Amino acid sequence: MTDASMTDASSAAEQRLLDLLADRAVFGLEPAEEQELAALLAAHPNRDPDALDRLAAAVAVTTATAAPSLPRTLKTQLGEDAVRFAPRRSDPVIEPAGRRTGGPVSGRSSARSSAQRMMVAGLLCTLATLACVVVASRRDLSGGAAPRGSDRPKTVAIPTPAAPAEAAAPRMRKPAPTPAMLRDEMLAAVGDALRLDCAAAVAADDAKTSGDVVWSGSRQRGFLRISGLAANEPTESQYQIWIVEGGRGRPVPGGVFDVGREAGEVIVPILPRVFVQGPTTFVVTVEKPGGAEDYSEERSRVLARAR
């Protein structure tokens, strides 16, 4: 390779790195892009990986000068989180479930134990950091979603330094509620929840396809419950949900899903990417894996229409 072509390749990599950092700062990255970014950052160790994130944050801050106050219940919960994250000397050390060995620990032994644990935690963190450095990405600042559904803010898993085993392990989360549970909750609790019966879009499938759609305009989400759809091979095709509105020309994609061979009834969430004002019809089509950008009536299989 000549010097000139090496320079060109280096310049292209540098530009790609900047593009990915900009994309990450504004809209976030796909997993494959995050891996690409991690590799580029490893090859460009002098580049500040957070510079564009800081700039994007500064723009966001300019719009937040009239911020709403934290709700009182949330502020109380955050205060409790703080105590769990960094126990005061006078506070009992909160052990993770299954690790508690006795009653509250006294202040002095708590502090000594905490210091020992922090040393171990520090070592574990260092080892974890070394192991992860090649694929380091901003995912280290994130975690999985916890279930929702009560009025009071949830207790989130706190990676307290007093629990070294958790320092290098993924956060423990409660099991997520199933779509069936969320659908039932929506029907029971949401005043504007609509329920529309499904019908086959293809006459030959009419007898075997049945189900319904539950939709909440206030929550901007819904659930499709359907049985009788043929199993799909996800590498070849997937089912896609579309939301048709009276005043909008193009149907809005509502997510893709699969039907397994053993599946009888499936319940899948409907998650539009844009605000849906007044849905009139929900349609299920068969599309390429990952779904399509544009709706085609020819590929429709199921309809749920508001009367």
Added chain:
Amino acid sequence: MILARVADRRHDAMEECLSVYGGLVWSLALKMTATREDAEEAVQEIFIDVWKYAGRFDPARSSEATFIAMIARRRLVDRYRRQAWRPPCSRLEENAEMPLTATANPIDVHDEAEHVRRLMGLLRPEERQVLEMALGEGLSQAAVSERLGMPLGTVKSHARRGLLRLRELAAQTTASAATSAVVSKGGKTT
């Protein structure tokens, strides 16, 4: 500096941090989550991140507000991408229990905000518009595309070019300020 004391795990600093920056984080969460419950859960996760990473704050690089907003945006964008769903932004604020008010503890970000606003004014209109929607309103790429009737790829290009241009402008003004400082002290620039 609150974050330096938070890094030392001081409870008074954590409480101060919640009082001073809670409104900022709540505001960002309301814009970028689907429901009030999502927003509350996100705020809890964000503050845990703030406490964990407070030691990484460098006052030479940004204000505390920007550092916390950066952590908040990362968490919120990750949550959004996991859930692959774009919420209606205004609905949450309309339903909020607490009225929108100026934060009780004003954040000292006005100089930085004014500077950023001035730089934003130097961008091309389409770049500024996309960045304002994405960063200011918290809209996803798809939602910006939908609202502007612009292809997804074009939205990404405008956002990318706008942010990189903003970075150049910021670097120029920093260099210019440094030059002015040197000149005012009777020094020489090279």
